[in-house]
Amino acid sequence: MAKRVGFIAIVGRPNVGKSTLMNRILGQKISITSRRPQTTRHCIFGIKTTERAQFIYLDTPGLHKEAKRAMNRYMNRAASQTLHDADVVLFLLEGDRWSEDDELVAGKLRQVKAPIVVAINKLDKLKHKDVLLPRMAQLQALLAPAEIIPVSARTGRNVALLEQTLEGYLPESHPLFPDDQVTNRSERFLAAEIIREKLMRNLGDELPFYLTVEIEHFKEEKGLLRMGALIWVERKGQKAIVIGKRGEKLKQIGSQARLELETLFDRKVFLELWVRVKEGWSDDVRALRSLGYGEDE
Ligand SMILES: Nc1nc2c(ncn2[C@@H]2O[C@H](COP(=O)(O)OP(=O)(O)OP(=O)(O)O)[C@@H](O)[C@H]2O)c(=O)[nH]1
Ligand SMILES: [Mg+2]
Structure with missing residues (x-):
């Protein structure tokens, strides 16, 4: 119709x-x-x-x-x-x-x-x-x-x-999408975004502009979602800030993200986060492309 x-x-x-x-x-x-x-x-x-x-x-x-x-x-x-x-x-x-x-x-x-x-x-x-x-x-x-x-x-x-x-x-x-579809984005994309949101909300100043999140693995296992994500930053000092004293910061970010992911996917989520350094990724067209910021978006 x-x-x-x-x-x-x-x-x-x-x-x-x-x-x-x-x-x-x-x-x-x-x-x-x-x-x-x-x-x-x-x-x-x-x-x-x-x-x-x-x-x-x-x-x-x-x-x-x-x-x-x-x-x-x-x-x-x-x-x-x-x-x-x-x-x-x-x-x-x-x-x-x-x-x-x-x-x-x-x-x-x-x-x-x-x-x-x-x-x-x-x-x-x-x-x-x-x-x-x-x-x-x-x-x-x-x-x-x-x-x-x-x-x-x-x-x-x-x-x-x-x-x-x-x-x-x-x-x-005629409608272009089925009635119940709400977005064109994949579950992996939405998961990476939720993790990035928690990073943005928990880290001060300029740091959020210099990080991005890449889902490393995402698989369903006996009613559980197992996810691993890489948090890319540009410098060693930034990595230390994201991790925080005794890993407290990263733990806090991870648990906020996990709670929201569990609501979104309506399943138990097991989330692992790693922080990695890739110098100057945000000003490097090739690095950007490999991290999901491609021309064809
Ligand atoms: N008081 C008030 N705050 C709002 C309203 N709409 C959005 N905000 C706040 O404004 C801030 C920015 O909101 P976003 O929705 O992230 O803004 P955006 O335009 O998508 O921003 P970018 O993605 O950075 O371009 C958040 O803190 C929101 O809570 C509103 O109607 N009233
Ligand atoms: Mg926005």
């Missing part, structure tokens, strides 16, 4: 709440989130099928101007590519902040043919609501978007209205 079916690219600068919003819409956690910018590194589909529609959301890495390393360029490229395939682009920003990175996103959107819906996120923490009207006027002048809707991904405020609005911009077609 034909429904409204299409791709919705969620774009915006790092940390505006793209992944939180997608998870809120899906009603489950598919994409990792953290207080730090540049949490999402890959495009991830979040698929929601209702009676009338199939929404294929694309959560993207935050677009950013300061792209010094090959990793940053990979992230920007991955996000930019979605703009051309989307049926509608959802531009996310914060009401009380407009930065160079927002400007960069707006610049890219001026060249996009698909309709643009703007969502002004984090409405719940906006102290002075009077910033909203001027912000909306600015966006109207800049992009002439189809709609502008203030929302809160955290509380869910106006999110149903946003979904309803987006539905109106999807073309009629």
Whole structure:
């Protein structure tokens, strides 16, 4: 049966709440989130099928101007590519902040043919609501978007209205995915991301930008999932920080990850983590590719 079916690219600068919003819409956690910018590194589909529609959301890495390393360029490229395939682009920003990175996103959107819906996120923490009207006027002048809707991904405020609005911009077609599929990503990918999220949330400063997670083994064994993951860092000193005094840090990260993996896979998980050093991997195109940051993503 034909429904409204299409791709919705969620774009915006790092940390505006793209992944939180997608998870809120899906009603489950598919994409990792953290207080730090540049949490999402890959495009991830979040698929929601209702009676009338199939929404294929694309959560993207935050677009950013300061792209010094090959990793940053990979992230920007991955996000930019979605703009051309989307049926509608959802531009996310914060009401009380407009930065160079927002400007960069707006610049890219001026060249996009698909309709643009703007969502002004984090409405719940906006102290002075009077910033909203001027912000909306600015966006109207800049992009002439189809709609502008203030929302809160955290509380869910106006999110149903946003979904309803987006539905109106999807073309009629046959569904592209089975009703119960929620993402295009493998279990291994989701597992690596959950481990990376725990690393991001437990390690301070810049360190999270210089690490990545690679699943070494992943196998089902008598109702148990056995997983081993390599945590790649760039320097010996970073390895020591990830491991922590007497291995405490790594143990804490491992146990947080295991709990969440058990919920996600609904099985007991046996998780082993190793920290390895690969110098300069995040600025090395070949190393990036071998660690899953490939051109064809
Ligand atoms: N108060 C409030 N915080 C929010 C809201 N949405 C997201 N956040 C917080 O903002 C931070 C960033 O959220 P993410 O969803 O990781 O942001 P993102 O846009 O995906 O970031 P990148 O992946 O780095 O581009 C997290 O600490 C979220 O909890 C919201 O509606 N209200
Ligand atoms: Mg994100």
